[in-house]
Amino acid sequence: MQTAVFLVQCPDQKGLVSRISTFFYERAFNILHCQQHTDVPTERYFMRLVIDLADLRTSRQQLEAEFTAFGVPLGLEWSVHYPDPPQRVGILVTKASHCLYDLLVRQREGELQCEIPVIIGNHPDLETVANQFRVPFQCLPVTAATKAAQESQVQELLRQHHVDLVVMARYMQILSGDFVDAWGGRLINIHHAFLPGFKGARPYHQAYDRGVKMIGATAHYATSDLDEGPIIEQDVVRVTHEDTPAELSRIGSDIERVVLARAVKAHLEHRIIITGRKTIVFS
Amino acid sequence: MQTAVFLVQCPDQKGLVSRISTFFYERAFNILHCQQHTDVPTERYFMRLVIDLADLRTSRQQLEAEFTAFGVPLGLEWSVHYPDPPQRVGILVTKASHCLYDLLVRQREGELQCEIPVIIGNHPDLETVANQFRVPFQCLPVTAATKAAQESQVQELLRQHHVDLVVMARYMQILSGDFVDAWGGRLINIHHAFLPGFKGARPYHQAYDRGVKMIGATAHYATSDLDEGPIIEQDVVRVTHEDTPAELSRIGSDIERVVLARAVKAHLEHRIIITGRKTIVFS
Amino acid sequence: MQTAVFLVQCPDQKGLVSRISTFFYERAFNILHCQQHTDVPTERYFMRLVIDLADLRTSRQQLEAEFTAFGVPLGLEWSVHYPDPPQRVGILVTKASHCLYDLLVRQREGELQCEIPVIIGNHPDLETVANQFRVPFQCLPVTAATKAAQESQVQELLRQHHVDLVVMARYMQILSGDFVDAWGGRLINIHHAFLPGFKGARPYHQAYDRGVKMIGATAHYATSDLDEGPIIEQDVVRVTHEDTPAELSRIGSDIERVVLARAVKAHLEHRIIITGRKTIVFS
């Protein structure tokens, strides 16, 4: 079944469910899913609505024009997402392969509905993994001196491949504010700790030194404020005093890959609305 | 805030969100929550809708009459639930105190919004617990010979106390089909295993003998087919070869009380719709 | 079965298992459990050893004297714990009842093997809970001006009741360094967040503002460095954007009580060795 997803937000007011759903009912659409959330402190309303595209009697363009006109008096901000063309995901990596393997396998198995046109590494190590899955790999090394130039190259590559979403699959570089801003809301990072627990470098060593009994991982949209972007997904796993930093890292890698995959999947399915520094993730 | 909850089901058809939400919008109600589910195999639609009672301009009776008339052409089956009078929960127990304590504490702390007018035990052991919380306790022992008579007494007591929901908090008796049918959809049992894993007696011994690595608990509506009623909630906990049946039982009791409390809370908040032998539990 | 628990630590060296276990074998003791841990970075060895007291042919005093002499060449630091007299736990509370209820119920049910001779509140609210379980309650209000005097009274009460372990069951006061030092390793606090996530006040509001997808709780030994004491136990639970700070607090309270109970149980069963700012918790 071909579906379109509307993500909507506006000031909270009476009658929103009725008025929005009636817009689609009047045009003979079957509403397959309709989820809502009201953020009480900010009095803001959010809706995710899935319709059956088989019911479309006009063009997508005309539907959008009518919905735009309809939304003005309500103060709607919205976006609509069609199943075609497929979304294109660019992946940034360094040396650790587990998240990259996981994304490639899930895409191959059809769990992640997207294309992966390019993998960019700042080290050459993962070219062999890219080759296994026949995905073009570009090695763009980076030093403090070449950072700006390298980021331009990365940007250019992502543009050339018509990338819609960038995933930092354990990319161990801090991207510039300009880069991050350019990909606002379309750049997902996996942080190998349960935020806001251990920020910054070597969180598994921090966890070991602190003697925590659980470790975790956090997938979030990247913002210029490092490790402070809107959280999409988190999970944890139990550890003990027996686990060395190396073992914590291995145990953690299992959580990292699952958390990142869930976040990417939610993004690709248009189940996320960013609001301020938080996300609404519809189930 | 005073709210009313509508639980609705009907054959799936176009326009249900629009038509139902518009019914309330036309009467100037603010819809606080609106959740839906479509069961595709049976083509059946379910909705839970919460409105602000402060918007009620007529009587409850008139609102219900209008909704009845409105629902006929759609084939609606529905119920509405008001915050008053508070629901009354009767608890059946035997000897194990952990679930009873848990329900009493959560009710006392306001997490379970209900009254607990009576506790009935087929053994006298838990009268002291009832006394601690100043809840009337009735001991109604039962043998094979007195089973029918005892159940009549239980029924009579529940009626006298205007009980709306009966909770079997580790009540180690099998209730008759007549009793269960009389309380259909209003009788919750906690089974001390992860159904459909270990049915019947001594599930922790069964779990030990089988060498499972996790044990669990299942809260379900009781039906005449033992351990086969609609499941409301389940959870599990990890165990090891070190755990004896006695330790499994103690570890399991922690899961039992949490699972039972969540199920009772979901029922009291009118978040459950029973359909066939399954439940829809809105979050 | 009556057992004694030896908690042992020393510099790592060859033959420790053999030499220590042989000490007990030569005295005809049955070793019921023997668990070890070697901390590689510090080259330190830890052992927990449980013996059957029925095998004791001499006095406890003589056994201890012999083990002392035995341990000198190995550099052993050790303690031994007998089942009698029962340990005595004093509980500090403020207004929130859930952890207090939980400890009282688990003690009553025999899960926590201890006596609870006194509950001290800096507010009068929980006297009714103490009364339900027939435990003496003392209200010792505290202000900035009376803090030192009040702590002296608390100390005096704990001494009078021969308290072995103090549990801060959501006691919303920061104890002085002197108090904390006096109870080093015998003072357990429950912090209502997943440390080192949200330190300090109102962690559930912090969690809401940050938009985390899981919340947690941490039980730790209190030290003069607030929220930095050795962690004993942690756990988390999944939350969503739907959960308000009030709901996070309620959801979190379920984790708090379980985490605190597990930590107190581990302490009472002599399964914890503190080393630096970390704990070894034998399973």
Place this chain on the structure above:
Amino acid sequence: MQTAVFLVQCPDQKGLVSRISTFFYERAFNILHCQQHTDVPTERYFMRLVIDLADLRTSRQQLEAEFTAFGVPLGLEWSVHYPDPPQRVGILVTKASHCLYDLLVRQREGELQCEIPVIIGNHPDLETVANQFRVPFQCLPVTAATKAAQESQVQELLRQHHVDLVVMARYMQILSGDFVDAWGGRLINIHHAFLPGFKGARPYHQAYDRGVKMIGATAHYATSDLDEGPIIEQDVVRVTHEDTPAELSRIGSDIERVVLARAVKAHLEHRIIITGRKTIVFS
């Protein structure tokens, strides 16, 4: 560090820790890990002991001969496992790729310390996956008529490749009793349900029909009694009424791969002792 693992079991008796550890201490071995378990009902004792092979002053053969002689009066049954040669794992598959991918990736990343010399499929679908990782793939189709002959071919292939452990990575065939017996304790299967929940075929459809709130997976040693072999590892994940059988299957596949990987890892690290129809899995 090169280590050897001793797995030991015998009737429970006094002095086992002392006597066994002293055997190694007298030969100047450093004991790196020593874990024990006593099964009280059967009065049987189990030990896993890891020694540093760098301390070996004689030959492996002589050490084994001495340990054999030492063990006779104690009634020891034991095995010893050296790090070389690396263990060889043969994988049986049908059409589902997720478990196969997972094993290959973890082996490639060094998490699973083994070689994978051959993958055998009863369908040709997964040859491409095998090719990605440069592992020989053999397609051996099977029908009711050719079952015995096909199993002989599978056996022959496993022998040719000197396979130590066979993993059924969603191999959708029931192996004969002869085959299973020949690989007793060296044949791991992943069952896509939380045993003993839904045995037999299509467990995700069974789970959907029953309306369970969690689904799981179970890794176990295969025995001739289907789905009744000793359980090695289990895990579960929460689901809701929204999840169709297809979605349950996808959600479940994430648990299947993790559970299977943990079981294979435990086996490869010699952390499992089978006793009767249960396993002891040392952590």
